[in-house]
Amino acid sequence: MDPIESIRYQKDTTLALMLAAQRRSWQIEYIKQENLFIENGKAMAIAQPMTVHSDPTRWFSLDTARSIGLSELNVVLMRKDPPFDNEYIYSTYILEIAQKNGLLVVNDPRALRDCNEKVFATHFPQCCPxxxxxxxxxxxxxxxxxxxxxxxxxxxxxxxxxxxxxxxxxxxxxxxxxxxxxxxxxxxxxxxxIPEITKGDKRILMVDGEPVPYCLARIPAKGETRGNLAAGGTGVAQPLTDQDHWIAEQVGPTLKEKGLLFVGLDVIGDYLTEINVTSPTCVREIDAAYNTDIGGLLMEAIAKRLENA
Missing domain, CATH: 3.30.1490.20 (ATP-grasp fold, A domain)
Known part of the structure; x- marks a missing residue:
């Protein structure tokens, strides 16, 4: 993930996922992108055992860093934000080596390389503008x-x-x-x-090919075209529409096939516009509005994958 000290406590989805993992008594190891490496053909990392807290003033504590083989872990969540540059690609190469030795990587490193977040949506022309x-x-x-x-x-x-x-x-x-x-x-x-952008750019979260029943509509600020929260949009949680469910049904089987366990679909009006595979967000906002536990859903999906491995 990106440096944990820099995240926004109230909004960070990665923190929500780590809290969900910790509720299952899973041990969390914190790894920054620059601390992935290959040594004599083995995928390695400099990792720190971490405890996370539901505390906006102190949301993590770290133990001593040491080198580990990635295959010693059960699962790695790849939650590094774009840019999707050469360094990101090199990280997926390292994760793929560990994956070949039996490690579950979420999301699949090959799919991260193959599924550009804009172009991947064009694989579903029936859903797109x-x-x-x-x-x-x-x-x-x-x-x-x-x-x-x-x-x-x-x-x-x-x-x-x-x-x-x-x-x-x-x-x-x-x-x-x-x-x-x-x-x-x-x-x-x-x-x-798509004129319906004024009603929001909806983020629909998919867990192992199935949609969370609520989404976050990111409504553009006055005078803006972009609904992105980073561009000043306002998030409004709401239930999925019938069309939202239809789009999820069109995309879901392909996500499962490609090992994309946690994905964010962007929908404006009746149309799919992007498929976010690198580090989908909006978990905290939806959980707060509807008392959902999206992190828990993902951890359950991961547990099932591990049981069936």
Missing amino acids: DLLVSRNSDKLRAFHNQHQDVIFKPLDGMGGAGIFRCKKEDPNVGVIIETLTNHGKQTIMAQRY
Whole structure:
């Protein structure tokens, strides 16, 4: 995970998951990305036994760091936030070595590499709005001309970073396309604007292919297009709609097949827009609103996987 001293206690999903694991009397080992390594073909880590607390002034305590083989553990949760850069990929290589020796990794390191959070959604075209993935400026301009109101976004961003809305006859279309594609060197996504964003960008959490019955609608701030909480959006927990359940049914079997035990679907209106596989959030907000125990659901799913291994 990212440095635990830097998390936001009230909102951090990783902390919620660790508290759930600890309630099962599972021992928690804290590992930062830079402390993963390979030694003589063995996947290793510098790890610290950790205790977590439901205390906003002191939410963790750490024991002495030491080197361990990852295969000594039962399960590793990979909860490192993007950017999805080369260092992230190298981390998945290390985790995959341990996985081949029987370690359960959540989420599967191969799926983390294969399932880009923007592009993976396009595997379910029946669920998606009209979209284009390209770095060709003529194609991107033509898509904008066709739909008149379009969202352009990078394929590797998070928290709403680098997202632009271009309306009809927007004079900045050219420079936005040039900037996001780095003059045709980087592939981006263009997506038809969905007006229902004003009612929220819904985060639907999936545990082992099944949806949590409540989601968090992230409603954009006034004058904003992005609902991301990191971009100033307001979170409102609410039950899933029939369409939300249908989307979850379309995606769920593939998630199970790929070893993606904990995933966040982003849904605007009736459409799937992204599939978050690296470090899905919003657990704390949904738990607080509906007294759910999403961390407990994930730990139960992990326990079943371990029993059946």
